[in-house]
Amino acid sequence: MNVTLQNLTKKFPNRNKKAGGEVTAVNDFTFEVPDGQLIGLLGPSGCGKSTTLYMICGLQAPTSGRIFFGDRDVTDLPTENRGVGLVFQNYALYPHMTVLQNILFPLENLKGKDRPGKEEMRRRAVEAARLVQIDSLLDRKPSELSGGQQQRVAIARALVKMPGVLLLDEPLSNLDARLRLQTREEIRRIQRQTGITTVFVTHDQEEAMSISDQIVVMKEGVVQQTGKPQEVYDNPCNLFVATFLGTPPINLFDGRVEKETLYIGGEALLPVPGIADQAVTVGIRPEGFVPEEQGPFSCRLLRTEIMGRDVSFVCTNDACRKETFRAIIQSDGTEQSHPETVRFRLKPGKVLLFDENGSRLRGTNHGKE
């Protein structure tokens, strides 16, 4: 089932009542989640992504705009009749019920002919538990489970009634780093296996990029960009998206364009055909640097950090917006010398230019490399 959001807007009254006015949490959000895909809603905290999720499941009513499940307008349908599955950030497992009772609960709420028999309910609950590999824990109470196990129970509970849409609200934020990596693979596997349309909210861009079919980047209630993770990463439409995606983050420099050539601190770095002369913000991905003896971009090298496969060069440059910046270089295994200054050649595809408003400047040779 595909989910369509049409001009979705949510305004909250200002918390400070005397000041009056409203806070717009989500502003004119239009998007279609294609059937069976996993969509990552991504943005810093307070950007309206959770609000969007709550509007899809009906716990919050939109101020304006419509929500469709397939062709059906569900905007005014109460949560309990929408048939969505939601995994809460802290799981919200019913503490007085066992794991099995928790998973059975959505089935027991079904009415009429949808309601399966007792045996069938149990069979489906056990099946859901098996899917998330907690079928050995059915008689435990939530308080006797680890964070990762609780999270699986929450997913099983959301999945057991075979919802048309599965919503995950920061499902990994309460897990430790290792479990997080494992669980996100798990979520991907389960989503593939069941083929349920899934919307997944996170502020962790790595998480979103790694498992989503498409990501939606939001900022202050406004959708910045949507697309396949790699496309958005390679081709961000503005400075916010460029800085939000990628670890380590993109390096920003003050530069200028003169006669279709990019300059940083007096050094001519790249030809940039089609871009008018102006001061620009230059974003260079850490992997966009290639050390070369005759390279045009000279920097002072502070130190190198060896991270197994890669070497990270921590450098400084006067034009850099921060004290230091990072270049990630593929290590060939040989011992590196540590000169005071290094010179880099830049990969044109990893260099992004933005005007003073943060909008992306695209030259005519865009996409060549």
Next chain:
Amino acid sequence: MEKNNPKGYLYLLPAFLFLGIFLVYPLMDVFVYSFQENYNFASQTYTGVGIYNFRYVLRDPFFLQALKNTFLLVIITVPLSTGLALLISLCLSSIEKLRDFFQTVFFLPYVTNTLAVGLVFMILFKKTPYSDGFMNLLLNAFGFASVDFLSGPYWAKMLVLCLYTVWIVMPFKILILTSALASVSQQYHNAARVDGASRGRIFWRITLPMISPSLFYLVITGFIGAFKAYSDAVALFGIDLNAAGMNTIVGFVYDMLYGRSGGYPSYASAAAVILFAIVLTITCINLLVSKKHVHYI
């Protein structure tokens, strides 16, 4: 921490002493008196040992009346007051405007003196040469005949006593239940809605189990409190409760000790032990039931 430190017991000693002298020793004494026939305070003598006191008390029509009154009071007021308090608490927690106002109103009886409340009930229900009381005015307005609530038929007196008791015990229950309801996180409610539960099911399957420890506490203390009822009856019907036919078990014990027909510590002790046995039994039943239905999280 070092366990079995003798200093610890030293610190507990004052409390032990007080409890021992003023609570444990008298409790033991009551048991002893209840088996001693014709015990006399002044001469410290008794004529025999046995279960005669119990047999006497259980045949005393005043005691049987008190037993019946107390049981009726318990059976009517404990479920009624707990249920009403739950209903009011649910309403209170679902409104936003005027919640503080209503909370104050419902809490007022708690801070009002029992006898003052009794006076108010007198004005509401008492029949005097000048007026039939406010309730009767209401009844008359609807075309019913006046009822003498405070010295008339038994059911009328029982009704007033029950109403009075419910009204007196409710504020505390509302206080406990509203805070219990407030401690149930909204997210369980949200999760249950996402799981497709109707309002009724959310209440029975989520809210009620989660406030069950508070509810259980109220039921236990409610039972014990109602079995110990005495001052409420006095406030409504005066000190000669036997004459009014509205005595309670505790009232019977008091009368046996100090009342007009008093001076029988053996009978009083026997009645007190019977009350103890009843309360113990009921509490044990409560605990057994709670094992299955109360969820401590």
